[in-house]
Each structure stands twice: as structure tokens, then as C-alpha cells.
Amino acid sequence: MTREIAVVAFAQTDHRRTSDELSEVEMLLPVLHEVLDRTGLRTSDIGFTCSGSSDYLAGRAFSFTMALDGVGAWPPISESHVEMDGAWALYEAWTKLLTGDADTALVYAYGKSSPGSVRDVLTRQLDPYYVAPLWPDSVALAALQAQALIDAGETDEPALAAVAARSRADAGANSRAQLRGSVPHGDYLVRPLRTGDCPPIGDGAAAVILAAGERARQLCERPAWIRGIDHRIEAHSLGVRDLTDSPSTRLAAEKAGAFARPVDCAELHAPFTSQEVVLRKALRLGDEVRVNPSGGALAANPIMAAGLIRLGEAAAAIHRGESDRALAHATSGPCLQQNLVAVLEGDPR
Amino acid sequence: MSKEPVAVVGVGQTKHVAARRDVSIAGLVREAAGRALDDAELTWADIDAVVIGKAPDFFEGVMMPELYLADALGAVGKPMLRVHTAGSVGGSTALVAANLVAARVHGTVLTLAFEKQSESNAMWGLSLPVPFQQPLLAGAGGFFAPHVRAYMRRTGAPDTVGSLVAYKDRRNALKNPYAHLHEHDITLEKVQASPMLWDPIRYSETCPSSDGACAMILTDRTGAARAPHPPAWMHGGAMRSEPTLFAGKDFVSPQAGKDCAADVYHQAGITDPRRQIDAVEMYVPFSWYEPMWLENLGFADEGEGWKLTESGVTELDGDLPVNPSGGVLSTNPIGASGMIRFAEAALQVRGRAGEHQVDGARRALGHAYGGGSQFFSMWLVGAEPPAT
Numbered sequence: 165m166t167r168e169i170a171v172v173a174f175a176q177t178d179h180r181r182t183s184d185e186l187s188e189v190e191m192l193l194p195v196l197h198e199v200l201d202r203t204g205l206r207t208s209d210i211g212f213t214c215s216g217s218s219d220y221l222a223g224r225a226f227s228f229t230m231a232l233d234g235v236g237a238w239p240p241i242s243e244s245h246v247e248m249d250g251a252w253a254l255y256e257a258w259t260k261l262l263t264g265d266a267d268t269a270l271v272y273a274y275g276k277s278s279p280g281s282v283r284d285v286l287t288r289q290l291d292p293y294y295v296a297p298l299w300p301d302s303v304a305l306a307a308l309q310a311q312a313l314i315d316a317g318e319t320d321e322p323a324l325a326a327v328a329a330r331s332r333a334d335a336g337a338n339s340r341a342q343l344r345g346s347v348p349h350g351d352y353l354v355r356p357l358r359t360g361d362c363p364p365i366g367d368g369a370a371a372v373i374l375a376a377g378e379r380a381r382q383l384c385e386r387p388a389w390i391r392g393i394d395h396r397i398e399a400h401s402l403g404v405r406d407l408t409d410s411p412s413t414r415l416a417a418e419k420a421g422a423f424a425r426p427v428d429c430a431e432l433h434a435p436f437t438s439q440e441v442v443l444r445k446a447l448r449l450g451d452e453v454r455v456n457p458s459g460g461a462l463a464a465n466p467i468m469a470a471g472l473i474r475l476g477e478a479a480a481a482i483h484r485g486e487s488d489r490a491l492a493h494a495t496s497g498p499c500l501q502q503n504l505v506a507v508l509e510g511d512p513r
Numbered sequence: 514m515s516k517e518p519v520a521v522v523g524v525g526q527t528k529h530v531a532a533r534r535d536v537s538i539a540g541l542v543r544e545a546a547g548r549a550l551d552d553a554e555l556t557w558a559d560i561d562a563v564v565i566g567k568a569p570d571f572f573e574g575v576m577m578p579e580l581y582l583a584d585a586l587g588a589v590g591k592p593m594l595r596v597h598t599a600g601s602v603g604g605s606t607a608l609v610a611a612n613l614v615a616a617r618v619h620g621t622v623l624t625l626a627f628e629k630q631s632e633s634n635a636m637w638g639l640s641l642p643v644p645f646q647q648p649l650l651a652g653a654g655g656f657f658a659p660h661v662r663a664y665m666r667r668t669g670a671p672d673t674v675g676s677l678v679a680y681k682d683r684r685n686a687l688k689n690p691y692a693h694l695h696e697h698d699i700t701l702e703k704v705q706a707s708p709m710l711w712d713p714i715r716y717s718e719t720c721p722s723s724d725g726a727c728a729m730i731l732t733d734r735t736g737a738a739r740a741p742h743p744p745a746w747m748h749g750g751a752m753r754s755e756p757t758l759f760a761g762k763d764f765v766s767p768q769a770g771k772d773c774a775a776d777v778y779h780q781a782g783i784t785d786p787r788r789q790i791d792a793v794e795m796y797v798p799f800s801w802y803e804p805m806w807l808e809n810l811g812f813a814d815e816g817e818g819w820k821l822t823e824s825g826v827t828e829l830d831g832d833l834p835v836n837p838s839g840g841v842l843s844t845n846p847i848g849a850s851g852m853i854r855f856a857e858a859a860l861q862v863r864g865r866a867g868e869h870q871v872d873g874a875r876r877a878l879g880h881a882y883g884g885g886s887q888f889f890s891m892w893l894v895g896a897e898p899p900a901t
Binding site: 166213218219220225226228229230232233236237238239240241242243244245246247248252255256259260262263264265285286288289290291292293296394395396397398399400401411412415496497498501502 | 515516537538568569570571573574575576577578580581582583584588589590591592593594595596597598599605608609612613615616617618638639751752753754755756757759767768769772773776884885887888
């Protein structure tokens with residue numbers, strides 16, 4: 165029999181364009197306090213801790229070691245770190261809880277994009293021999309994908325603009341979001357993408373607490389049970405991929421059981437409007453599903469944390485009783501190369 | 514629910530060298546993975562998931578290189594995880610992979626760690642100045658030398674103990690075809706006459722900078738039953754972390770290391786590590802860390818570790834051989850070094866360590882540490898399946 169594991173608490177920063185006055189650990193500390201306060205747990209009560217962040221954003225090696233000061237790892241803790249979005253840190257923590265080695269886990273992620281030019285920084289993710297030397301930036305690659313979608317008749321520019329407008333309007337109800345309400349769609353950044361089709365650049369952090377079985381029920385009135393979670397990666401070279409589709413998302417969703425029953429809500433990690441079109445198709449989400457009620461990554465996109473925030477927002481919707489079965493998605497790499505899908509459910513009301 | 518037992522059925526390494534100019538990063542990792550698959554007599558199609566680890570991305574200048582390596586590691590359409598826990602990462606990566614099997618999420622997992630340090634300069638990659646933070650000095654040696662000195666003061670160990678470790682490990686490396694340094698003309702006098710780098714650490718008591726990769730195939734009981742060669746069984750595994758700097762931190766024998774070892778021994782039913790463990794692959798980047806970790810891991814009482822080294826107990830033919838492979842002192846692709854320790858421990862209990870095989874090794878410990886002596890990962894593997 166498999167252990168039941170749930171997200172029992174979620175917290176995040178106010179996402180902002182810059183946070184010059186704060187170090188990573190100073191940005192993270194209040195979020196850790198908040199997520200622990202929601203459950204009444206202290207660091208010493210946590211069975212396993214796992215985080216996600218990137219040295220390339222921080223501009224220094226071993227940047228995650230300082231963040232550990234915010235956790236208060238004394239006496240020593242059982243702890244691990246992925247150089248990935250925090251959604252994958254949550255996945256590692258989920259497997260740890262499945263083994264029975266721990267009953268609770270603290271998962272956090274943070275990223276400060278403001279100190280550098282993030283479009284340039286992300287080019288360092290590309291094939292270092294054949295692609296990275298050309299410095300194709302993240303917006304340009306997303307624009308290739310958007311144009312492929314338009315050429316295939318899957319969307320058009322007004323439809324993309326509508327995705328942007330809906331996301332930021334919904335973010336009006338999310339006090340943490342960076343871009344909220346009416347935001348001008350702007351000029352072309354890289355054709356066919358306008359500034360409004362692209363995510364804001366900003367700094368932020370997020371944390372969740374996982375708990376198993378009865379522990380989850382003690383810590384949370386309505387735990388968000390992880391019914392399934394899976395992640396898959398695709399080929400790196402854009403030339404061998406169909407950019408209008410996301411087979412890795414579809415496969416992860418199948419493995420996570422997403423297609424067994426309809427979801428009522430989905431938090432998709434789609435930093436570009438065009439990527440929501442790809443993901444909706446791969447995940448077979450109809451118009452009846454509320455997509456990104458938080459505003460999604462188009463409203464706040466702290467790199468390395470934005471995927472974990474999708475899981476946190478989906479779980480929080482269940483905690484609040486606004487959703488009974490939610491899908492959460494996270495992505496990494498150029499043009500949705502790697503994707504994670506989780507299905508969360510609340511107990512019947 | 515009990516955990517699924519985890520078996521190591523394949524191990525592969527590259528020949529570690531200063532610079533592999535003949536292969537790309539993808540070529541390097543694929544070589545190690547291919548050898549691990551060959552050892553297990555499996556193909557890429559048999560692998561359910563890939564867990565990869567390496568130390569800072571600055572060492573190769575590629576951000577999150579697992580994205581680019583997905584194709585080379587046959588991961589397309591599969592789950593791929595990337596672990597980074599500083600120097601302990603090779604060990605942590607293996608433990609994350611082992612958990613996927615133990616939790617019955619996957620049946621067979623490829624885990625791999627690498628570093629291609631010739632792509633940059635590791636020492637300066639570790640020394641980027643960070644505003645408003647204490648500088649780490651020039652490279653890791655500058656950070657660790659004062660802690661070695663503290664150990665010497667505390668224990669009254671003779672100055673020569675470090676050179677004995679280096680002399681032993683470099684001779685062991687001559688029996689390991691994959692080791693980076695093969696110093697056929699090594700003598701104790703040469704070690705002791707080598708230039709002082711970070712007092713009291715001499716040039717020959719320091720790890721090299723290597724290009725290399727190490728891979729393992731981890732599987733469940735069903736997979737182990739099909740394996741062509743004897744598997745190594747995981748009897749215990751743990752990670753522990755503590756902050757870099759704080760009042761009261763013991764850099765000589767960190768609490769996180771003690772706690773991690775105690776957890777592993779508890780899982781494996783080890784009550785007397787000195788007697789019950791037949792071989793140890795420990796992370797010794799600077800010679801003096803052998804006696805320091807002997808104490809931290811409970812093989813010797815506090816202040817007594819250097820006596821084991823001095824009396825030859827840790828030699829290949831001693832009764833507690835430490836680093837029969839030649840260790841980190843002979844091979845150091847940083848991100849892979851922890852996994853090499855874990856893999857070499859597995860090779861010992863599988864009886865497949867070749868010329869550096871410890872006769873009759875039934876239980877072996879793999880150990881890794883990183884950061885400012887703050888991240889620890891260890892596993893204990895045995896020739897027999899764990900009692901469940």
C-alpha cells in the first residue's frame with residue numbers, strides 16, 4: 165500500500181522586480197517562518213528538507229549553502245538540494261516520504277533574477293558547443309515556439325493577448341503577484357511576442373510543507389493530497405522537437421493520473437502566453453477548467469520558484485475549499501523541455 | 514510499508530585524467546553510463562529514470578547541464594533529476610536515486626555524477642568574491658588547512674601522518690586502472706619533500722583536478738535476481754547538513770558527520786564499525802582528513818584516528834583498508850568524487866574491484882562530504898541482501 169502524502173501549507177514572498185536590499189537568505193527567511201507558522205511546526209520537527217535554486221542566478225558557486233542559514237540547520241538536519249525548480253525538490257521530498265523515512269518535509273525555492281540580465285543568463289542552459297555560443301535568448305526561443313503555433317493555426321496574436329489579459333486580471337485577487345490588473349500588451353519584444361506575452365522579471369521565494377497520512381490531517385484542516393506526480397524530459401535540441409506539442413507534459417500527466425477524472429482547476433507554469441496554448445492541448449483542459457486563477461507565471465515568475473508556486477497555489481485552492489481536484493504543472497528548460505505534473509485532491513466535503 | 518531493498522548491479526567509470534579533450538561533456542557522461550549498463554548487461558531501454566549530480570555549474574560554464582545531457586543519457590521521455598549538494602553531491606545523487614527504488618516509484622534507475630574540470634579552473638571557480646561575505650580564500654585548501662592544524666594541535670599527532678596517507682593512497686591508485694594519478698616512482702620522501710601549499714598541507718597531500726564520470730545502475734529485488742554479476746545491497750544510507758559557520762561549530766569533527774554515520778549504522782545494524790566494516794571509501798581531499806574522518810565516523814576514539822593511520826591499519830592489507838581505490842587524493846572530478854566512493858564501496862562487496870580488491874570484503878562504507886564540512890552523505894553496502 166502506498167503512503168498518502170499531502171501539501172499541508174504554502175507560503176510565498178511578494179514578488180518584485182528587484183530586491184536589492186535583501187540577500188537570498190533574507191528574502192527566504194520570512195517565507196520559511198510563515199509556512200512553519202501555518203502548521204505550528206518548528207525546524208526541529210521537520211523530517212526532511214529539500215530546496216531548489218540556481219548558482220547561475222546567484223552568480224556564485226554553492227549559493228544554496230547560505231540559504232541553509234535561514235532554515236536553522238542546527239542540530240544537523242536531513243537535507244538535500246536540486247539545481248532545479250523547487251517543484252522537483254518537492255518531488256524528491258515526496259519520494260523520501262514515500263519510503264517512510266520521514267513523515268514531514270519542508271520544501272523551498274528561491275531565485276533573484278534582478279542582479280543580472282536573465283535573458284542572457286538563460287542562454288547558458290543551451291548546448292554549450294553548438295547553440296550557447298550563438299546566445300539565443302529565452303524570449304527569442306519562446307517566440308520561435310509561438311510562431312510555430314500560429315503557423316500551425318493553433319492560435320493567433322489576439323488569442324495570446326487574451327491569455328495575458330485574463331492572467332493579469334485574475335492576478336488582481338493575488339496580492340503577492342508582481343503584475344496585476346490592467347497591463348498594456350505593449351510592443352513586440354521578439355515577433356510575434358509582445359511584452360505582454362512575456363513574464364515579468366523578478367525576485368521571489370516560496371515554501372511548502374508536505375506531510376504523510378494522519379500527520380497531514382493533524383497539520384491541516386483540508387490537506388491537498390498528492391494523488392499522482394510525475395515528470396518527464398524531452399530532447400534538448402529544438403530542431404528535433406515539435407514545438408507546438410508537449411509530449412513530456414502529456415506523458416507525465418498520464419503517469420500522474422490526470423486523465424482519470426476531470427480537474428476543476430489547473431495551475432500551469434507557462435511563462436509565455438503561447439506556452440499556455442501548448443499545455444492546455446497536452447493536458448486536454450477544456451474551457452470549464454479554471455486555469456491559473458493566481459495569475460500564473462505571467463503575473464509573477466521568480467525563476468527556480470515559479471514551478472513550486474504552481475504546486476503551492478493549487479494546494480492552497482484545495483486548502484481554502486475553492487477546488488476539489490486540481491492539476492499543477494512546472495517546467496524547466498527552453499520551450500517547455502522538461503515538465504512535471506501533479507494531481508492534488510481534497511477530502512470530499 | 515517496508516522499503517524495497519536496493520541493489521547495485523552496474524558500475525561504470527571513465528579513466529580519470531586532467532583533461533579529456535577528446536570528448537564533449539555528453540561524450541564523457543555517456544562513456545561512464547555505457548560501462549555501467551555493460552556491467553549490468555542492460556540496455557538504455559531498461560532504465561526507468563536518470564538521476565544526475567555534479568558540483569557547481571560554473572565548473573563547466575553550463576547552467577543546469579542536465580537539460581543538454583538528456584539525449585546523451587537516454588533520458589528522453591523519462592524522468593530526470595539533477596542533484597547539487599556541494600562536494601557530497603555524488604553520494605547524495607546516489608541516495609536520491611536509491612530512494613526512487615526504495616519507494617517503488619521506479620524499478621531500475623541510472624545514477625551518474627561527473628565533473629569536467631578542464632573546462633574551467635576549479636580553484637578560482639570556488640573563489641568568486643561575494644559582497645559582504647567572508648572570502649573563502651584561494652580554493653578549498655585555504656579553507657581546510659586551519660582545520661587540519663586544529664586537529665594536529667588537539668590530538669598531538671606527529672607532522673608526518675598526512676604524508677603517510679598520501680603515500681598509501683597514491684600507491685593504492687597504481688592498482689586502480691581508472692585512477693587519475695599513477696605515480697609509479699612515488700616514495701614517502703618525495704611526498705614529504707613536495708612544496709608546502711597551504712601549511713600544513715603539501716602539494717602531494719592534495720587532490721588533483723580531474724575530468725571524469727561515474728555511473729551506477731540501481732535496481733529492486735527483481736532486477737537484482739536477473740543481474741549477471743553479484744550485486745551490492747544497500748543496508749543503510751543518510752544525508753545530514755549543518756550551517757557553514759556558527760559559534761560552537763566543530764570543524765575538526767562536525768556533528769552532522771557523526772549524526773549521518775550513526776543513522777547509517779543504525780539502519781545497517783552496525784554496532785562496532787571498526788570490526789564490522791571491511792573496507793571504507795571516504796572522501797579525503799587533503800591527506801589529514803583520513804585520521805579526522807576515522808574519528809568522526811566512529812572507527813577510532815577522539816584523538817586516536819592518526820594512530821590507526823600510523824600503524825598501517827588503513828593500508829590495503831591492513832585490517833581496515835581505507836580508500837583502496839586511491840581515493841580523492843588520486844582522482845578528483847569534484848561532482849563525481851562522492852559517487853566514486855559509493856561505487857568503489859559497491860565494487861568491493863561485489864568482489865569486482867580488481868587489483869585493489871580487499872580480500873573477503875562483505876560490508877563497505879561509502880562516504881562523501883562537502884561545503885564547509887557541512888554536507889554529509891554516506892551509504893553502507895553489503896554482499897548479502899539486507900534483513901527485512
